[in-house]
Amino acid sequence: MTDPRPPVDLTCDEVRELAAPFVLGALDGDEAAAVRTHLASCDDAHVELSELAEVLPVLAASVPVAEPSVALKSRIMAAAAADLASRSDSSATPAPTAFPTADERGARSARSRAAAGSWAVRIAAVIAIAILGGWNLLLQAQLRDEQAYDQQVAAVLAVAGQPGSLTVVMAPGAATARGLAAIDPHGRMTLAMRDLPPPTGGSVYEAWAVAPGAAPVPLGELAVAGNGAAFMQGSGVPPSPGLVVALTREPHSGATTPTLPIISSGTATASG
Amino acid sequence: MSDTTRPLPLRVATATDDADRAVLARIANGELQALDELYERYKTMAYSIAYRITNDASLAEDVVQDAFLGAWRNAGRYIQGRGSVKTWLLSIVHHRAIDAVRRRRPTTPLPEREDVPPAALMLPDVWSEVAADLDAEAVRGALAVLSDVQREAIELAYFGGLTQQEIAARTDTPLGTVKSRMRLGLLAMRRVLLLEGGDTGAMDAQEVQAP
Numbered sequence: 350m351t352d353p354r355p356p357v358d359l360t361c362d363e364v365r366e367l368a369a370p371f372v373l374g375a376l377d378g379d380e381a382a383a384v385r386t387h388l389a390s391c392d393d394a395h396v397e398l399s400e401l402a403e404v405l406p407v408l409a410a411s412v413p414v415a416e417p418s419v420a421l422k423s424r425i426m427a428a429a430a431a432d433l434a435s436r437s438d439s440s441a442t443p444a445p446t447a448f449p450t451a452d453e454r455g456a457r458s459a460r461s462r463a464a465a466g467s468w469a470v471r472i473a474a475v476i477a478i479a480i481l482g483g484w485n486l487l488l489q490a491q492l493r494d495e496q497a498y499d500q501q502v503a504a505v506l507a508v509a510g511q512p513g514s515l516t517v518v519m520a521p522g523a524a525t526a527r528g529l530a531a532i533d534p535h536g537r538m539t540l541a542m543r544d545l546p547p548p549t550g551g552s553v554y555e556a557w558a559v560a561p562g563a564a565p566v567p568l569g570e571l572a573v574a575g576n577g578a579a580f581m582q583g584s585g586v587p588p589s590p591g592l593v594v595a596l597t598r599e600p601h602s603g604a605t606t607p608t609l610p611i612i613s614s615g616t617a618t619a620s621g
Numbered sequence: 622m623s624d625t626t627r628p629l630p631l632r633v634a635t636a637t638d639d640a641d642r643a644v645l646a647r648i649a650n651g652e653l654q655a656l657d658e659l660y661e662r663y664k665t666m667a668y669s670i671a672y673r674i675t676n677d678a679s680l681a682e683d684v685v686q687d688a689f690l691g692a693w694r695n696a697g698r699y700i701q702g703r704g705s706v707k708t709w710l711l712s713i714v715h716h717r718a719i720d721a722v723r724r725r726r727p728t729t730p731l732p733e734r735e736d737v738p739p740a741a742l743m744l745p746d747v748w749s750e751v752a753a754d755l756d757a758e759a760v761r762g763a764l765a766v767l768s769d770v771q772r773e774a775i776e777l778a779y780f781g782g783l784t785q786q787e788i789a790a791r792t793d794t795p796l797g798t799v800k801s802r803m804r805l806g807l808l809a810m811r812r813v814l815l816l817e818g819g820d821t822g823a824m825d826a827q828e829v830q831a832p
Contacts, residue, residue, distance in 0.1 A: 373775060375778035375779075405708075406707075416664075416665055421682045421686060425686050429689075
């Protein structure tokens, strides 16, 4: 298994013979690649493959139902937000196309090199934390232990780096919770928190926007992970300096007025 | 037999399908809120399959994260009108989960890391699946048609992540026999589904499937 096998040219009959193991995922990497290479250039539509693949949803539907943890959503959303930010940093992203072409296959390795750029975003994020203030060295060290939170902060800082955006350092209030938020010029807010005590008895954490002289506007609930980290995104936040972002614990979802005390809050300032 | 070459009847597009496509279009446009919606809709399906294959909660979550990020990055590659977003997502989750178990059990050469689902699962006719929205009874019926050895070969492949060679070794069966068990088993299930597809079962399934 140490010698990479040379690429194999399969005949149509060989592809038909491999159809069932192929759709079931039972070919090794080289065999599967050989089938895909054949399909990419073959004039035959090889409908036998799709006929067999049509059955797969039944196999999938037969599994016992299991639920992911609440924290998974935060991780995914944060990673997607970081990806979005790195996309706008790079003009090298290829335009989406309906079918992967042979050229695109070749470009794949180039793209994985480009993915290294996301690390640059994360390094920039850690540096930016130091500049933004309110974050100590201990906190930076802890970030390394919590990849999800790291990505969440990276996502916030990616927004903070956009021209015209505002930054909010969320200081501890009634709880030791702290965090960071950024509001882009379109009023979309990205918020990462840590050290939130787990909500109890059906209570939820809710973020509020409080414009000077105006009633608090609910921005959305935060999903709190087991380690007390939370992430949320909201829209319709007035992107004006002086806006206060506050976090409260509400007895139920859907609160329209905040329940005191304030768990954590901060004032929006230009990211400059 | 003629019904092995006749394509399954195209499912009538449901409201869910249309909504899914709209969500995917927004994802292709870089809307995070749309990814949130797709996740809420399919997190249970995705995680259940990932967990069934990996049998490891943390690895299953990594797989689901990987799959949704794959969907996030490749939404523009989904082929409009060629079938349900649900099945597309399912193929990504399955692909990633198999990758993950093979990485954990590194005796099998790994496929090249890809952001895009395998080309064959993007072939047009894959999407004409009546099977996607079948209810539990129909699922049981289709699985019941398998012989024990067919079921074993199919499950070791689809859920176990074993290659055909590994299945042959484990079951002490010639490779050619393993291949035909998989093929005949899938074709038998397909025939059952074709019969089911002729009655009103599909209508009921649509209601069951609505979130």
